[in-house]
Amino acid sequence: MTLSITHLGSGSSGNATLLTTDEAKILIDCGFSGRQLEKRLAMLEISPKELDAILISHHHIDHSRGAAIIQKRWGTPVQANFETCAKLGMDPVNECKIFEPLNRIEFGSDLSILPISVNHDGADNVGFIASHAGERAAIVTDLGSWNDELARHISECVHISIESNYDTKKLWNGPYPERLKQRIAGRGGHLSNRQTAELLSTATGKHTRSIVLCHLSEQNNAPHIAESEVLLEIDELFDGDISISKRDGPEFSHYLGQAEPEKLARI
Numbered sequence: 001m002t003l004s005i006t007h008l009g010s011g012s013s014g015n016a017t018l019l020t021t022d023e024a025k026i027l028i029d030c031g032f033s034g035r036q037l038e039k040r041l042a043m044l045e046i047s048p049k050e051l052d053a054i055l056i057s058h059h060h061i062d063h064s065r066g067a068a069i070i071q072k073r074w075g076t077p078v079q080a081n082f083e084t085c086a087k088l089g090m091d092p093v094n095e096c097k098i099f100e101p102l103n104r105i106e107f108g109s110d111l112s113i114l115p116i117s118v119n120h121d122g123a124d125n126v127g128f129i130a131s132h133a134g135e136r137a138a139i140v141t142d143l144g145s146w147n148d149e150l151a152r153h154i155s156e157c158v159h160i161s162i163e164s165n166y167d168t169k170k171l172w173n174g175p176y177p178e179r180l181k182q183r184i185a186g187r188g189g190h191l192s193n194r195q196t197a198e199l200l201s202t203a204t205g206k207h208t209r210s211i212v213l214c215h216l217s218e219q220n221n222a223p224h225i226a227e228s229e230v231l232l233e234i235d236e237l238f239d240g241d242i243s244i245s246k247r248d249g250p251e252f253s254h255y256l257g258q259a260e261p262e263k264l265a266r267i
């Protein structure tokens with residue numbers, strides 16, 4: 001019994017993460033077009049029609065772009081909270097199943113997902129905690145800020161996929177308009193590398209096996225900067241694997257039940 005977690009891509013151009021067990025295949029977010037998603041799943045020899053559900057964290061296009069089309073084309077059930085469903089223009093009875101924060105969603109007997117509310121920019125955003133065979137994994141992005149409750153959820157996880165969106169210096173010295181900079185750095189925007197490092201320093205430990213830094217800004221961040229800023233805070237605390245999820249995936253999988261990420265052959 002294994003839960004595999006595979007990022008199909010991450011960043012402002014699109015986010016989607018595939019979770020598979022013996023009994024379930026679900027997608028967390030669907031920020032790619034139907035055609036892109038089909039192509040990325042095909043690299044893993046999976047068809048969109050095999051998906052049991054697509055769970056959408058919030059309505060922003062980089063998380064929801066392909067949801068309606070995949071639902072129409074392959075009949076894949078889409079699940080989201082009420083506000084996200086409404087903002088996507090999907091019918092909450094026929095097109096989108098509504099979930100509530102902290103209400104566990106079961107997929108077969110070996111996967112359950114707990115949506116947790118998180119702060120973000122004009123959106124009713126949620127993070128997801130997946131449970132499988134007594135272990136947990138967090139998939140949390142687009143966090144304007146973090147609090148003790150989020151840290152507590154994350155601290156119970158052996159795998160953590162979390163956003164590390166921007167480097168503070170790069171953002172403030174960069175070309176974005178002032179208002180956009182303020183929005184990104186505000187309580188409703190994204191986590192900086194520093195904020196992610198601080199959160200992880202309170203929420204990781206020897207039990208943490210893997211961390212994936214996601215949703216890096218192309219303009220305002222760089223993989224080596226994010227990784228070194230986070231490692232500076234947590235290097236002493238955990239012995240696991242740390243990696244960066246890039247724009248174009250799928251690149252690697254992480255497993256609940258196995259310690260090492262496995263490289264996937266690119267087609």
Ligand SMILES: [Zn+2]
Pocket residue numbers: 058060120123142
């Ligand atoms: Zn967003």
Ligand SMILES: [Zn+2]
Pocket residue numbers: 011012015060062063141142215
């Ligand atoms: Zn996003």
